[in-house]
Every structure is written in C-alpha cells, then in structure tokens.
Amino acid sequence: MGNNHFTALKDVNLTFGKGEFAGLVGPSGSGKTTLLNIIGSLDTPSEGTAVVLGQSISKLNPRQAAKLRKENLGFIFQSYNLLAVHTVFENVEFPLLLLKYSASERKKMVMDALEWVGLTDKVKSKPPQLSGGECQRVAIARAMVKKPTLVLADEPTANLDAANSHKILQTMEKLNNELKTSFVFATHDEKVIKYLKRKIFLLDGKVDHEEWANNKN
C-alpha cells in the first residue's frame, strides 16, 4: 500500500526462440506469472526491456499492445476463462472476429482448431456443459485458432486431473511440433514440467537456473 514497492522480477535476462516449448517454473510468488504477463503485453516492466517479436513492450501504447496480442499471441489460463454464454464454436471464433476473417474462413479455421483438440462434436455445447478437460481443450483451440506465433499458458493444468493434464499437454506438444508455435508456460506442476523442453527455474523474482531436455534443438 502507499509507497511500498514490491520487486516481482530482478535481473532476468532471457531469450526465447521460435518453436520453443518452454516453461517458467517456480513456487508461488517467484514472479513467473508477472513475467508471463509482461511477455504477453498485459503488463509493462517498470525497468528494463522486454522485446516480443521485435516490439519493445514498454514502448507499445495500449492499441499497439492489443494489436500484438490480437495478431501474434494466444493465451491459455488456469481457469479456462471461456465465455460461459457462448458456444464452443463461438468461443473459439472470437479471436477471428477481432481479426475480421470472413464467416466462411472463420468456420473452417474454428473447425480445424476443434479437430486439433478433438472437440468437433461439441461445437454447439456451452462451457458449463463441458468437463474441465474439455474446457481447457476449448481454451487451447481458442488460443491456437489464429495460428499465433506464441502461446502463453499460465498454470494450464492446475484445475485438471492427471489424465486430462496429460491429454492437454500432448495436444499442445503436438501443435508445437506441427505448427511450430512457441509455447511458454508458467507452472509448478510436475506433470507439465515433464513435457517442457526448456525449464527456466525462477526463485524470488530471479532466474535460478535453466535446464534443457535431451531432445533440445
């Protein structure tokens, strides 16, 4: 409160390449969500520079930041954050509406995205009618439908059981391989960590260490 400042991140120096399947790993309060928000242009750093796809986040005005998110970034959240009154189709369609695709293009792209996550039979369902795993798959389809360069996933499996978590992670891994979309996770879930090709361990706002999986490119 007042003039008290809290430093969420300090001395963080990281670079992510195209097609990475990386994760920010650490306990609560380690700064991983803050870093993810900065990468996603939802927040700006008070000091330092964050460059995403060649654009400095600090220098973007709200409209430019929105454009960056709209065209290049996809988000997956812990609690799915689907619009409850809209159908699965409409939820996945929403990012395409912002990009002003035609109705026929939207239909094809949405159905493709739902096929990636195996939910073509649920197009008319609404989120309250789906299981947690299905909701998160819809969220993945929504994040992926516009084929973004980068997908940011904040604790995507936190509300899912083990079986659903693996299914979700396999889907994301498949999309990463097939579409070369970069994924950056914020997680402390062992199930997710196992899938990561690059693990960045954060502790008290600093990068503690990094690990690369054996199949590192």
Next chain:
Amino acid sequence: MIRFLFLGLIRDKSRSVVPVLVVAVGVMLSVFVHAYITGFMNDSIEMNARFSNGHVKVVTKAYADNISQMPIDLALLGTGELTTELQSVFPDMTWVERIQFGGLVDVPDENGETKAQGPVMGMALDIIQNNSGEIQRLNLAKSVVQGRLPQQANEILISDLFAQKLEVEPGDRVTFIGSTMYGAMSYYNFVVSGTVSFGATVLDQGSIIVDIHDARKALDMQDAASEILGFFGQGYYSDSEGIKTREKFREEFPVDADDEFAPAMMLFRDQGTMGSFVDLTGSMGAIITFIFIVAMSLVLWNAGLLGGLRRYGEIGVRLAMGEPKGHVYRTMLYESVMIGIMGSILGTAIGLFFAWLMQKYGIDIGSKMKGTAIMMPSVLKARITTVDYYIGFIPGLISTLIGTALAGIGIYKRKTSQLFKELDA
C-alpha cells in the same frame, strides 16, 4: 462481432433481462409518480375549480371587478339563453349556473322566536334536477353527514359545524335573511334536509347549499345567476386551454366596452390568488418529481455501475484476445444504451398503464378523510401528460449510460493484467 456481442447479451440474463427489468421498474415508478403528483396537484386546483372558480367563469364585468364581495346585484341576466349559447359554442365544455350569496340564517324556537342566528355564505346550484352533474362535481352525496340531499323545493343543506353551532338537525325549519338582487329585504323559509362536511374550514363553518331554483325565488333572480362556471372536457385546468377559450368567447360574444353588465370571461388563474396557487402547485410538483427522478437516477446509475463492474472478468478475456480497450468500452456503452432504451420503453408503457388506471378509476380515500381540516380531493387520481411519455428516459437511459460509463473508466485505469486477476478471483 455485433452478432457475437448481441448473442452474449441475449443469452446472459444477468446482462439483459435483469438490467432491463431493473430499469423498467425504475422508469415505471418515475412515470407513475410523475403522473400521480401531477394528478394530485391538479386535483387540488380542481377542488377549487369545482367549488367556486370553474376552469373559466362568465360574469358581468362589474361583478368581476367586485368578485370578492359576491354582489348579486351585479349578476348576469338571461342566463338560460346565455348558458345554452355557451354550450353550443363550446360543446366540449360543461356550463353550470351558480349563485353565490351571503346573509343570515335564523333558527326559530317553538314559539317562532329566534333561538339562534348566524352569518352564512350561500351557494346555489342545480341540485334537485341535477341536469349538470353538480352533485357529482361537488361530491355532495358523500359529503352528507346527517339527513339527505334536498329532494324537493325549499330544502337545503347546511354545513355540519354550523348546524351544531345553531343546534339544527335535519327536518328543522330555518329562515334565510338577506337581500334580493334588487336590494329589497328577503326572508325565505327553508327546511334542513341534511348536514354536510367538505373537510374545509371555510365551507364547514358557515355555509348553506341551496337548489338554484329556490335561491332564485329567495333572491328574486329569475333567469339570473351571479356566475356561469365552465369546465373543460379534458377534466382539468390548463392556462393554454383557458386562454384559447377566452379568445373564442370574445370573438363569439362581442360586447359593448362600456356596458358593465356585459358578460366577461375570467380564467381560473385570474380569480383572487388562484394564479399563485397554480404556479405553486406546478413548482411543488416539479420539485417533488425532480427529487424522485434524481433518487431513481442514482439507483439506476448504481445498477449500471454494478453491471459494468461484474463484467471485468469477461472484459479481461476480451482484452487478452487483443480487443482494444476503446472498442470494449464502446460496446459496453452500446449495450447500456440498448438496455436503457428497452427498459425505458417497457417501464414507460407499464407506468403509463398504471397511471391510466389511476387516472380513470382513482383511489377513493373519502372514508379515511372524515373530520380532516384541509380541503383535498377524496379520490386520488393520476393525470397523464406529455412529459410522462419521456420523463422515464432520464433515469432509464441517461443514468444507466452514465453508470456504465463510470464502470467502464475502470477498464482504462486498471492494467489489463489486473482485470485478469479479477477474472480469476
């Protein structure tokens, strides 16, 4: 995009149906209260109009100059023909002849000697034949405390307080002592058929109500009346209607400017302090309505604010997807305009319906008004005016919009990531 937002609005009852109903209820109350206050204030004017002033009044010019003295010697002559002509020129209006007079009432004992006596204000109107609806106009039947209305010649009503003071009861004989239209002494015997109370001190302390035919005999006023009162077909007084009527009267009844017995028309507001009374009731009505509308606006403003705040989560998602803040803000405003318009139309329709019921049937509070010392209408009625068709849009549309606009400012003030945290909460 518009279809997407519209579908969301329609499907999310808490975003559409509930706000529309909240706005509709607020608007309905605003419209109804405005119509009710207008009606109540109008009824207060109407009471005076019915008892003594009319919406317009035709008198001789000389009578108009001395109206406070009610001089019957300056009364109109040939009123039968004049009333018929007025009715033909103004077919939508009702015209009634009245005589206001003063004198003494003497109550004799069994020997014919004066037992009690008191000054009295008399009002003569068409009671027995009741061709002009005077009994209903003055609510005479319900004002009777003892006895009954006059049913035959030479019967009168006497105010209840006055009757108690004189120790007179229905069936007793009293003598009116006054002067005729031509200045001669007048003694006329009446039988008290009943006592009345109007709830107004001025009327209840010393007045008699006489059938106009008896009064003409007592005051030697054949085919004469001190006043001809005109009542608008719309049922209430308005200055504009009064002015139009007077202009037409002057065209249709041209008179010699020097003839002081020529008929002249006075508007309600021209009589005594009635002009100030009309202005006062208008301002009081406006003030009460203003306070209510402001209160209702605050309620709907708050509703709009809460409606906006509870959507911060959804807004967070939309912003994360890349929708610009300005676009989100504008769509919120468009939605609130739609909600405001739908709620206002619905609320106005319902409010007008209830106001219409209240205007047509009213609520009879006569039984609860016995013994009241103020003169007020015994039937509470609303009155629908043009204002009622749009006044609800002030709280319904404008306040809802302002509430949403204020809630939406939070979108700009909060960081997008903060909206996200609220989404997860």
